[in-house]
Amino acid sequence: MGVPDETGADPLGTADPCGDPFLRTRFAIPTLPVTYLRRDRLLGHLDLAPRTPLTVVGGAAGAGKTLLVADWAATRRTPVAWLTAQMADKGRGTFWAYLLQALRLAGVTLSAEVGLPAEAGRVDDALLTRLAAELSAREAPVTAVIDEYDRVTDPEIADQLEFVLRHADTGVRLVLVTRTEPLLPLHRYRAAGAVTEIRNDELAFTPEEAGDLLALHGIRLPPDEIGALLARTRGWAAGLRLSALAAQGERDPRSYLKEFEADRTTIGDYLIAEVLRRQRAETQDLLLRISVLDRFCPALADALTGRADAELILTALHRENAFVEDLGHSWFRLHPLFREILRAHLRARHPGLETELHRRAAAWLRRHGPLVETLEHAAAAGDWAAAAGALVGDLALGELLTGPRAEPLAALFAAMGPEPRTPATDLVRAARALSLGDLDRGLPHLERATRELEDATNRPVQEPNGLTRAPHQEQSEPAETAAARLGCALLHVLAARLTGSPARAEAAAHRAEELKQEVPGRLLDRHPELTALLRAHLGAARLWAGRFTQARAALTAVTDHGRTTPAAAAQVRAPEPASPVKTRSPVAPERPSTAQVREECLAHLALLDHLDGHPGRAERKALAALAAADHTDPSVLPGIGPATLVLAAVATDRDELDRAEALVDAPLDAADVRPPARDPVAQALHALVTARLLLARGDTEGALEAADRTVVADEPSPWAEAHAALVAAGAHLADGRPELAVKLLTELPGEDPLCLVGAAQAELAAGRPGHALDLLDRIRPGHTPGPLIAVRSALVEAELAGVEGDREARRRLVAQALREARRDRLRRPFKEAGPWLRPLLATPALRPLAEGWLLPGAGSPDGTPAVPEPPPMIEELSGRERDVLVRLAEMMSTEEIAADLFVSVNTVKTHLKSAYRKLGVNRRHDAVHRARELGLL
Amino acid sequence: MRYEIRVDGELTETLAKAFPELDHVVVSGHTILFGRVLDETQLYGLLARCQSLGLRVLEMRQAPQ
Incomplete structure (x- = not known):
């Protein structure tokens, strides 16, 4: 069972709101291992699912939920969208982007109207409404399975799902696979008979099923011994499976299982230790090492073991249904339960190795994987030189300054201390400080990085004898060095802008243009924010210098870009071996990484118009920037x-002083x-x-x-x-x-x-x-x-x-x-x-x-349209009336205001009435609005 | 806040390392994990960790100071 390879036909792109390609493995229906036992009573129960809008399969880790639903999904004739909700902590927008993609991959045609969430953290109500409407118009319902739904901890996502479910009517059947009770009003669904539920007790193996499962492993037991095993494992699927695996290799499986029944160690712990012990040393070593990874392919596993046998071992483990799950496309993962326990074993057996493994994972991902994962592993290893090196070498320094990843990246690097000092770490420190406008902290880092990069360029390639380079200092690749120097030039333009030195900004921008020739085009294509930032900062510096025509040229280059040039927006990454989806749609409708930069440029263009004495144009651009x-x-x-300041300036020219004041002060x-x-x-x-x-x-x-x-x-x-x-x-x-x-x-x-x-x-x-x-x-x-x-x-x-x-x-x-x-x-x-x-x-x-x-x-x-001015204030508000209005604006009720001011409700009403009269309004909402307009609040 | 979490079965030293912030004691087929818990977030995190390790929680209670 795989995922269609063709995603290029999708006009809406194959990237999440952060611009990262969707991870194909999140949409894959898990494959069934050969020792999987089909249980008809559960499939029969699940067959009721199409009759209810909601199905919940809930049970403990290792209860066999996912495989059950995967088995069932494979038999469906209607389309099934599968989503493993691992990205739920990356924001609502990301979650919905993935869910929409899952639906599309399942063949659900959604019109372009539905769109995609533009931001990682937010999704428009309009999008959800349109989605529900289009789903409700379907003739055959689509089944949407969300596995690992317990990762959805944001109640807002639960509300949004319920909204879509309710309004999509019979167009969608939602199946949630979860360890914990989902954040949905289940009682209401139960009362209405609108939910199919399979819970832990039902998932537990019956004696007959347990016998069949053991038989699949070649173990035959009499009924009373099966009963004893069930009592020990409480019918827990993972427990049974592991005990079968452990007993399989024994000469006398029956007495072995008796021993297990008598033992009092926690089941998972005991069994995993047992099963692990039975593996060859290489297999044990591999299993322990890959427990630091979310998911892996053989090459990545090899990078952690330093051997070349991962493919064989992983295939065998998957065949034996031991620990490893196949995600398709040569990607695997450990069953979450085993992963946790294996990690505990790793820590116990090889203290300190975890850090080294993260470091190796980062190094491998640096060459083959997505940058975000590289950075996470490098950070987990505390290897800041590698993390910064990856960021800078990937030309992603600009993402620290702007765009949807600026915040998570800043949070990641916030843990970096004053050491180590490499050009890359210094550039990251400088970028973080400068993005906060902190020149005093930023400039020394920038200067040191610049000096060292220059030294490195002038130094002969040959390292002095006896000087062994640490792995993270392998900046030998010329492309990476060029990327670092380009990032450095970008920070110089920014610093020059912040210090008000247009000449230095021009020089640094000129240098950046030269360096761009040395950087591979694919890096530049992948990071449109870099070019945008260079132009934006240069434009701002020219604006400061009063070189309006040149400033306008730099700024409009940013605002015009990304809107009109699909060719330039083409983002086709070279297919890289053994990595998840890497292709992007040729049309990127929105460039999230440059949106902020464009806003700022628009605001500066507005300022230019204002300075040229064109208030109308200035206002339009400023409003566009704010919108x-x-x-x-x-x-x-x-x-x-x-942008706000330009609006205030225009308001002043119009003698709308209250509005101007509100804009400047608010x-x-x-x-x-x-x-x-x-x-x-x-x-x-x-x-x-x-x-x-x-x-x-x-x-x-x-x-x-x-x-x-x-x-x-x-x-x-x-x-x-x-x-x-x-x-x-x-x-x-x-x-x-x-x-x-x-x-x-x-x-x-x-x-x-x-x-x-x-x-x-x-x-x-x-x-x-x-x-x-x-x-x-x-x-x-x-x-x-x-x-x-x-x-x-x-x-x-x-x-x-x-x-x-x-x-x-x-x-x-x-x-x-x-x-x-x-x-x-x-x-x-x-x-x-x-x-x-x-x-x-x-x-x-x-x-x-x-x-x-x-x-x-x-x-x-x-014919000139007169602007209807609201009636002017005739009388000033009294102090008490203002007090009441302030509380009104805070959404307090009349009673609450009375209590807060220590007066009676009637007094509050009297104050309100006279405030309404003075403001010329009849309603609370209007009163607050008008008072704000007049700058009274 | 001090809490005690009683889980089914005897935890091995290896698995107990998955709870570095808690002490543990094994009593007659059960294990009691105990120690200071900063807030509810951490408490639920500990319960989730029990779940992801396949441990069955029998009892959880706030211990006297």
Whole structure:
């Protein structure tokens, strides 16, 4: 019984949410050993399963559950999907991805609509609803067997399964094989007669069955002796099987079994020791050694024994039905019960060998297996040099910085101490520190790794005499060395970005491009996050430096990639011998490893649009970035990343100050979590947005202070300085210090149009219209500014025209500014223009242009959709009303609020009513919503 | 919390090594595993380990301090 080899036809890919290929062995129906005893009474009971939606086969380890269901499944004419739920601890999304794949492999056609979970930890309700709907439409039910269901410990998965089961109606029959009672409302199923149950007692062997089983092993016993054996083993399948195996080799099996019956040692312990003792020394040695492995193929077992006999031994053991189960495709595993006991024997007989075995497993897997398993074994061996070497050599360093594996990888490497020191371990340490924005800890590691990698490159290949290299230092392969150096270059780009050194970022990125030529293409294909990270960090560094065009080029390369290029997304790994499924579908619809990077790039593109004065575009990109972030990883809160800050900046330009404030303040506690906190772009942006907001609120002192906040960076950023000066100038202007404002803005290098406009406005305030005119003339002709810049410059020109007495020009310019600003509702420039503007706006010529968005108006003028503003707050909330609202927002009931505030329920109701009135709402939910909108919570 | 877990049969020294965090004593065909248990998570972990070793748990109780 195998699994179809063809999975390429599946358009949805053959990879789980982490992008790892599905392990074929998880879908294999176990093969039956020759000594398997078919038990018709149990098969007969299982034949009732199609009549009930749910079947539970529950029993102790070694009770014979799995083989029974496998035997039954093989006789079914309707399709059977088989899943061994070993991945249940890898998250809900992973579990469902595997279950969907099991269904598809069983020939169940599910439309693309059902999709696949995009994240390891989460699955959409919509996916489950569609799955249930499509299953319910089936004519013949599909039987879904989940073996080792006891590994599902997440109650949410149980709820989700029950949901699908309930709504799929007769389309699916679920069979759970489990050691423990499943987390399902079994009592309800029992009451409704909707469950078929086979439990431990029923699984126990009857005297007749026991006799038949022993006969299969060539042992014939009279009924009373069978009875005694059953009493000793309590009908436990594994006990009977092992006693038969142990007795088989004896000259007098009957007296041997009598001895066993009289012994008082725990059964499994006794029998396994007995059966083990009977094996040849090589077999014993192999069994003990492979007990450290989840599953294995002969080559991997050979790697642990250092011999070449595993294939013969494993085949023989499987034939004898002793310990070893065949998973198909030359993969085996130990029966879980035997594995545990064998491990205890391994520890007792060879203390310390376990570590060495993990090390060998890691070394073998390094060459032939999936990276994740390599890392797990290397970590279990405490061999951090090997673990880091595998990660870095596989070019997977970027996965430590971003993507779905960043967290588990960080957790794995968290156990690594300050030793050992190899270039790879130093790179891992540097990556972990830098991903948290911790330059102080990260840079020394990075520098040491860089130095050693350079030394290694310059050193002749021949090692000095007498210096034996430890196995883990075998970085002889040039591909691995190149991968390490490329990873190192990536960290240099990141470090340069975090320290605000665009020149160093460019140099490191250039170096990375050169190194890419030395790294095998398959490694680069497998790690799209590396290229994405290189571009994202380079883009951020260029953004800091004010090189907007180049920044945009790097950032859009990331955001455009992965969306449109199925050819580049092709991920066909070379088939490797003796390893599970290695092929990936040629179409990878979602690239989980680059999703986060793309979000950040989108946010930075939003910032570029904002700095270019295009609030509408900036807002759209920022929202897209946040929506994507929400979708790909709910554990990372939107936080106060650049996207949120850009939204706050746009809200400020629109004079929606409450909203801006809520955006800047709300997720402050989450801000520290979001890496990289030390990013100078994010820091400068945060300072600017805060300062602009304070200025808009009239807090000039606060604004000056915020604008003056220094951002630690090696090189200054022209736009950050210009905008800080602009806010400071605005504050001085508001406080009647135009000379200071002029000084600040005219001292700036460069020709930032927004600064020139600001300086012109300050010159006007200082009474020097001539200077203002000069400044306005300096704005590059031919440069098409974004709406924000156009509006501001039109307003200053209008003011200038007013000073010169040209009222017609002034009216025309204000009208132009209004038309430019209306679409994006840019109210702030008009509020900051000065007192001359207000009476002008009320004139019949201009009023229609301002009504509906800038001035309270009759309606929307000439087709421009007026944004319906919620009614403004007339009265402030009282302290008590606010207290009640805060608790309301925490989902407390009226009674709970009353108890919490030590007042009566009626008092709470009174406060609520008056809060509702002031907020202009009628319902709790709306009250909370509105209060949040107004920044009252 | 101190707990005692009584399992059917006499545990060999080898198998007892599967419970390095507990002491054990063999009494008339039973084995009592005992020792400090940090929390419920560990307790259930110990029970699962008994199960995966094929041990039959006869009794489990919290021992006086």
